[in-house]
Amino acid sequence: MICENFRSPTIVLETLKMRAFPFSLQVTTKDWWYYLSLRIANWAIMERIFLEKYFPTSRVAAIRREI
Numbered sequence: 001m002i003c004e005n006f007r008s009p010t011i012v013l014e015t016l017k018m019r020a021f022p023f024s025l026q027v028t029t030k031d032w033w034y035y036l037s038l039r040i041a042n043w044a045i046m047e048r049i050f051l052e053k054y055f056p057t058s059r060v061a062a063i064r065r066e067i
Contacts, residue, residue, distance in 0.1 A: 014043040021046070029054070 022033055040046045
């Protein structure tokens, strides 16, 4: 929602997401992000790496079974 408020024709939404993402993280995750952020080229790659690290398929399957 915040990214949408600052959108302009010259800024790509993906860039805004990448800039805002660190502000949503807590201490351990933020450390992980700052170590990794130099190697991440775009939002799609970041999203995949983040989900693999913090929401692996085994965890998603367990949550689905609980539901």
